[in-house]
Amino acid sequence: MAKKINTGTSVALILLAILVITGLLTIPKAYRKYIKSNTAVNEKTYLYIPTGASFKQVQDSVSKNHLLIDSSTFYDLANDREYSEKIKAGKYPFKKGMNNREILNMLIAGNQEPVQLAFRNVRLKSNFAALASKKLEFDSASFARLLDSTAFVKSYGFTTENVYTMFIPNSYEMYWNTSAKEFFERMNKEYTTFWNADRLQKAGALNLTPQQVTILASIVDSEALIDEEMPTIAGLYLNRLKKGMKLEADPTVIFANNDFNIRRVLNRHLSKQSPYNTYLNKGLPPGPITMPSIKAIDAVLNPKANDYIYMCAKEDFSGYHNFASTLKEHLVNAKKFQQALNQRNIKK
Incomplete structure (x- = not known):
């Protein structure tokens, strides 16, 4: 040879x-x-x-x-x-x-080596801009300006409130000198790929847009410490939406108060005036309260059918919830959890 x-x-x-x-x-x-x-x-x-x-x-x-x-x-x-x-x-x-x-x-x-950018459950747009700028050349301020530009995000079909739903958490390979706009465009392509015909059909069956699915998924993800509960929690909140009830989701109250150290939601937290406070406003908040995982998004698209309306963390602090179909059942569950909080001296 x-x-x-x-x-x-x-x-x-x-x-x-x-x-x-x-x-x-x-x-x-x-x-x-x-x-x-x-x-x-x-x-x-x-x-x-x-x-x-x-x-x-x-x-x-x-x-x-x-x-x-x-x-x-x-x-x-x-x-x-x-x-x-x-x-x-x-x-x-x-x-x-x-x-x-x-x-x-x-x-x-120009044979450069690509970088790996991975993200999941990033709470705020500002946190995300900072994370991306640590891996890529652009500075966080330039990316934040794009996310806050009404005209720019509108050209992609979003508002400044719901644009955060465009970012699908995953691990991505790209070049370090990717600009802020190029990064946004890449993420928009990933979003379009993610929302395939099957997911769009399921969202339509729920009478929700992809953005609304992701907003609800952000609440489900914030509530579920155990992934296996996600479809059940999703079903519960969809029940509330169908009945025209307020979602009354504690994570939205924490987000509205901008205090992520809250362990016990109190009346003073519930009275916070904000479009994100689902104790005061019906329907979904205008944007996600965190970047939900793909599991949470798919849980909303594939909810577990149930007649639950209420949920409360279990008093054993296992991460699981007690679910209830009636207010009477829920009050019993809530009392057990409040007593458990008192026993552990968790006041706020």
């Missing part, structure tokens, strides 16, 4: 031979410039090149992070290849053993 020839290496060696023969390079200098390993790293280390970066900025970053053994030969080759005119933003891996030619080939081609 014929041995496969590495074309790139062959061309480089031929060029190197020509330079040596013509006297433009000595053998030692040619070796250092083209062939010798020049990375000063023992394990993979990243060079981050911002969008619009100058050659000087790249040099400063390389120097600051101590990426090269011999910077002079690297910049000699960079000048030969006019790298200053070919800078591409991105996250680039420097590995042990790489030579100048391999490094420049990577940088000029």
Whole structure:
């Protein structure tokens, strides 16, 4: 079998031979410039090149992070290849053993390494903007401005209140230099893919839009400490919606009060004027109170049929709930839980 020839290496060696023969390079200098390993790293280390970066900025970053053994030969080759005119933003891996030619080939081609961005159950848009900006190049303020722009989110079919329902929690692979707008557009594509024909049909059968499903799922997710209870809780809240009852969901009150340390919802919390307070307002709040999991969304789309109207955390603090179909049953359950709170001296 014929041995496969590495074309790139062959061309480089031929060029190197020509330079040596013509006297433009000595053998030692040619070796250092083209062939010798020049990375000063023992394990993979990243060079981050911002969008619009100058050659000087790249040099400063390389120097600051101590990426090269011999910077002079690297910049000699960079000048030969006019790298200053070919800078591409991105996250680039420097590995042990790489030579100048391999490094420049990577940088000029823009062969950057993607980042993994994973998110789930992020409570606020501001928290999400901060999380995304830690993994990607854009700053949290630029992303927050998009989420708060009525005109921008309207062009995608959302309001500034419900736009948070667009972000489907998962793990995503993308490039570090993704802009805030590009990130939004990517997430919108993921949203469109997620809301396939089957999910849309189920939402329609419930007489809910995808945004409303996600808003309800955010309440279900906040109530359910045990995932297996999600379909039951979803069924309960759908029963309330069908009957025209207030949802009276404690997590919405906590959100309305903007105090996430509340462990015991009191009357003073219930009186908080807010469109998110479902003790004061009928129907769903205008937006989600957290980023619900896919399990919670699917629980709303596939609720467990029941005649429950009330729920209360179990007095054993197991994370499970006592469900009830009548107010009389519920008051018995609520009393047991309140007594358990008192025994543990949980006052707020």
